[in-house]
Amino acid sequence: MSENESAIGEGAAKATEPEANTEEITYHAVEKDGVVTAIWEMQGRKHLRTIDPRSRQGQDILRLYTTEHHDEAGEAAAS
Numbered sequence: 001m002s003e004n005e006s007a008i009g010e011g012a013a014k015a016t017e018p019e020a021n022t023e024e025i026t027y028h029a030v031e032k033d034g035v036v037t038a039i040w041e042m043q044g045r046k047h048l049r050t051i052d053p054r055s056r057q058g059q060d061i062l063r064l065y066t067t068e069h070h071d072e073a074g075e076a077a078a079s
Helices: 005-017 056-078
Strands: 025-030 037-045 046-051
Touching: 005 037, 025 056, 046 056
Parallel strands: none
Antiparallel strands: 025 037, 037 046
16 A cells, blocks of 8 residues: 555544544524524534525524524513
């Protein structure tokens, strides 16, 4: 095996190892003029990826947030 092939094999092994980082993944909505233009997936302070809010996954995240947000508001009003 050549040096390049062994380096590729080592890289593949490193990619399949689980990450040691145990910080929670959070989502942050980026708004402009009251409209969500992007959703940032974060792990701690590290930006993992940007999700389009018009995509299926973006819609699911926004739907989950608005459901939780309305539930919290309802509980605060009831007490």
